[in-house]
Amino acid sequence: MTAAAENIGGCQCGAVRYRAAGELGYPHLCHCRMCQKAAGNYFMPLAAAKREDFILTRGEPKWFHSSDIVRRGFCADCGTPLFYDVPDADFINIVLGSLDDPDSVKPVMQSNTGRRMSWFHELDALPIEPEPDTPERGNAIAASNHQHPDHDTAYWPTGAST
Template structure:
């Protein structure tokens, strides 16, 4: 993906969708405890875009002020963390995992590494599950999937008007 390409994304259920135009600045992995809790994970991948280049294309985020300086946007329906915003600045950070193509944005830095998990260096040494999903199980998951696809849709769930 080129630096000036639009990046679309949204939550797991499809109730909130967005477009970020142009380059995402400072794509990084934040290991701070607030990001860990907000993501329900060991770190949060974030990248910034100017407010003038950011548009909600469906729905509205709910907001939680995780500190007096920062608010975090998420889907009020499915809970997907979407945004890290510092009110008064000219940019908003989006969670890189909420992009339709998260592989297109490679982090360039890590921050707040004092809270980084002490065992991350050993992850590549963990054994891999020996068997991939069976075709029957993959088909069953695909047939019952309620997750929004990784692209914009005219309406969601499919068949409903937006």
Template sequence: MSISRIYTGGCQCGAVRYRAEGTLGDPHLCHCRMCQKAAGNYFMPLANAPLASFRITRGEPSWFHSSQFARRGFCAACGTPLFYDMPGADFINIVLGSLDDPYDVRPLTQSGMESCVPWFSHLPGLPGKETDAASDAGAERHLAILETNRQHPDYDTEHWPPEE
């Protein structure tokens, strides 16, 4: 399933922002070892956007050529992984966690299964909890994080960081 619309996203610090219009195709989780290393995680969620309707709207990503076939775009200031690009292709893969609304694109397949951690399928069975704001210490910590948060909001801003 692909959804046609306008997608915006960017890095954690707001130095790099992008916009993709149209359909994000092939939404998937890649478990290959290169994606694990690039994401610093067990997998990387990706979907491709047509280059004709994609543009960087703020800053410039840095690029790491992870192989002769691909390069990976990221923010040099905060390290957020943003793109997986195959030069010469007519699309760019967007890292789905960098979307302003990552819930909009549901992965439909998985790739790189040879490197999938063997216990990955057991994750839904782990006990879970929400961020602890119920205790006094938890509420104090939560408030301190909110007051000192330097993360860019999940929408485009004219200026960032905000002017004091």
């Protein structure tokens, strides 16, 4: 378990936002093939919020039933993976990268490691790309950024009512 008074997050475009009070249980990295496909990545970081402590604060996710017992919630507008849900359970799993402060929840376990990439142990040896000498690209991205900020907003996009 990881201690956090409140866990707030949402999708990249801001159409779906959520809040989960209290501790998130079993923060872990799942390496199963379904999670890899759902995340579009090599693993999916998840942690459980008690359903009674979880609320959507903006919008509604779209749901995909990845099996007969599990559904996955994501933003229909930007595609951000948000939830792994077993509807009959008393918890909902939050995709940790969707938290406003993802560094606040450290995984304590890995699951389904039979599908983990065989070369993960080599990552720390990869060279690190140097920072660009000029900030032009970064400034251009910042000037045209449409990503929702890592905090709740009264309106999103700015000036629109939601």
